[in-house]
Amino acid sequence: MTDQQHSLPPQIAQPASFADGPRLLADIGGTNARFALETAPGRIELIDVLPCKDYPTLSAALRAYLASPNVVAAGIAGIRHAAVAIANPITGDLVRMTNHHWEFSVEAMRIECGFDTLLAVNDFTALACSLPHLSELQKVQVGGGVARKGSPIGLLGAGTGLGVSGLVPAGEGWTALLSEGGHVTFSPANETEVKILQFAWREYEHVSAERLLSGDGLELMYRALAHITGLPDEGLTAPDISRGALAGDCPLCTQVIDTFCGMLGTVAGNLAVTLGAQGGIYIGGGIVPRLGERFAQSPFRTRFEQKGRFVNYLAQVPTYVITAEYPAFLGVSAILSEKLSG
Known part of the structure; x- marks a missing residue:
């Protein structure tokens, strides 16, 4: 399967x-x-990524x-319907990223x-709407727990920022939450994190969860831990930090x-008990899907369950990493389809 065509397997009849x-689908990050173009229900093709x-x-x-x-060669013109998922609050007609x-x-x-x-929706609202459509091959469970049908589902993800959303059961379907939970105040859970927070306060009056759980946050944490441990600060970027940790040749990156x-485990546990x-x-x-097995071996799941008297409650809640390459397209497609059928 290529970036140019995500379609149904050949043995299954193609939808009309x-x-x-x-329909034009877009997923806009920072x-x-x-x-992409959805040419038929579930047939998403001609995917392209532009900086x-x-x-x-x-x-x-x-x-x-x-x-x-590629789009011109496909002879596609006169798009009538489009939907854009964007990494931003959507509170009216004017959108400022x-x-x-x-x-x-x-x-x-x-x-x-x-x-x-033309619809504009929050990117994590769209991603939340994709969750019921993910196959078992498009997610990987980390830790134990079994999903309880008909119960709320939480979603978060770190990238350029920290997105947060969720799905709440509503009749036969779901209602996606329009959340900006990434901007909650960061709460440290141990002495090292207290020191990281104190370091971050030198630069920022308000340190949100997103300030640390994002690409820029990895770089801020790298500077903070270099300062705390006395290890050399080589000015690494977020991708460099991830590569160094995965290669195992940079103790500070690890x-x-x-x-x-x-x-992230603490924030995910907070979201689970909140919803x-x-x-x-x-x-x-x-960030997380690129860590692969390294994430499963990390402190994430232990910290997720580390909620004192609620440890048994959280031990029963499953956590999954979304591995689908372009999952937001599934959600924004569902939102557009619902709008056009209404």
Whole structure:
């Protein structure tokens, strides 16, 4: 399966194309803008990833995708319906990105691009909506626990920022939470984390969970732990830190990743008890899925359950890492389909 086509297996009959043509799907983060076309229910094709920094506006990136050789060669034109999942609160027509300089009016962009329908939703709301559609091959369980049907589900993921959402049962379906839980105040759980917080306070008046559980957070933690331990600070970037830990040749990088995973376990446990998420906690974002087995061996699950009198409660809640390559497309597709069928 390539980046250009995520479709049903050949032995399964292909679904009929949409009567009103392909639908544009987008997943916009602070670093990359991912685009795809859904040509029929469940058939997501022509996936492309564009660096946000290369385009002055979202509409410029969107138009560049539609004008790309693969899309043009497919003979696709006249897109009528589109939906954009974006790493940002959506509180009205005007969207200003938190982790990038893009801002836009949803209605103005709809008119500019000639769409009949343009939806903008929070990226973790879209990712939450994808969870019921994930196959067993698109997630990996970390630790024990068994999901209880009909119970709330929690979601968080670290990347450019820290996204948080969840699903609450609503009749025969689900309601996705419009959460900005990544911006809650960071709460240390041991002496090392207290020292990291004190180091972060030198730069920031308010230290949120996102301030540490993100790509920038890995770099901040690296600087903090170098200062605390006296190990040399080589100015590594977040990808360098992850690579150093995975290779096992950088003790400071290993400590950063272990500390990161422990902190994430605490936040995930907080989310589980807040939501009563006995349907499980799912971990997405750009950092954790790349850690692979290293994450399963980290302090994450121990810290997840480390809630005093609630340790037995949390031991029964399963935690999963989302391994699907482009899961937000599944969610934003479901949201658009519901809108168009309403």
